[in-house]
Amino acid sequence: MKKTLSNAVYLPVAYASFVVGVVTLANFLLFIKPVIGRHDHNNDLVANIQLKQHELDASNKKIISVTNTLEKVMNICETHSIELEPANSINSRISTIVQLAATNKVTLIEATPAEPTHEDAYQTIPIEFKGKGEYADVAGFINHLVVMYRDISVDGFSITMQPADQPVVIINMIWFAAAD
Numbered sequence: 001m002k003k004t005l006s007n008a009v010y011l012p013v014a015y016a017s018f019v020v021g022v023v024t025l026a027n028f029l030l031f032i033k034p035v036i037g038r039h040d041h042n043n044d045l046v047a048n049i050q051l052k053q054h055e056l057d058a059s060n061k062k063i064i065s066v067t068n069t070l071e072k073v074m075n076i077c078e079t080h081s082i083e084l085e086p087a088n089s090i091n092s093r094i095s096t097i098v099q100l101a102a103t104n105k106v107t108l109i110e111a112t113p114a115e116p117t118h119e120d121a122y123q124t125i126p127i128e129f130k131g132k133g134e135y136a137d138v139a140g141f142i143n144h145l146v147v148m149y150r151d152i153s154v155d156g157f158s159i160t161m162q163p164a165d166q167p168v169v170i171i172n173m174i175w176f177a178a179a180d
Contacts, residue, residue: 082150087116087123087177097129097145097152097173104141106133109168118179125175126155132166135159142171151176 085093094111101108114126133141142154157171 082176084122084151084176084178087125087180090125090175090177093175094127096149097127100144100148101129101131101133101141104133104144105137106131106141106169107166113175116177120179122179123177125177127173127175129169129171129173131169131171133169135167138167138169138171145173 090113094113098108098111109130109132110128111130112128114128116123116125131138138157138159142157145152146154153174153176155172155174157169159167159169161167
């Protein structure tokens with residue numbers, strides 16, 4: 001005789017198996033799947049943190065490079081500092097400019113200093129230089145001026161032609177003098 005499960009035993013066992021399956025599925029959906037999702041999310045966070053760390057390292061290298069460059073510039077500035085002359089020696093400075101112009105074949109028409117502008121540690125005195133000369137001579141004069149006299153800055157210049165004559169050049173420069 002074959003033994004068979006009766007419906008009275010089979011249904012509760014089937015029902016219990018179904019319930020165990022539903023509970024297992026519910027556990028997977030409620031607990032295990034979010035853990036798997038969290039793992040993917042954690043991988044994304046780790047990748048993002050590693051990217052940010054790489055960017056931070058690159059920024060730190062740039063900051064170190066800029067800091068080293070600034071230190072070099074500061075050392076150059078300290079070793080190449082300029083001793084500014086007093087403002088009352090303006091006539092001597094204009095005389096030096098005129099001599100340098102003559103050396104470069106630029107003839108003075110006039111040199112006019114303007115009123116000084118006072119700053120905390122220095123003062124600036126604009127000087128308008130008007131002269132005659134060929135373009136190449138004027139360029140040489142400006143080059144020698146800014147190389148030899150680092151306390152002078154050329155602010156601008158213009159060259160105009162006068163009929164049947166040499167070009168007239170107007171050079172606007174700024175002389176940095178010691179504060180009073």
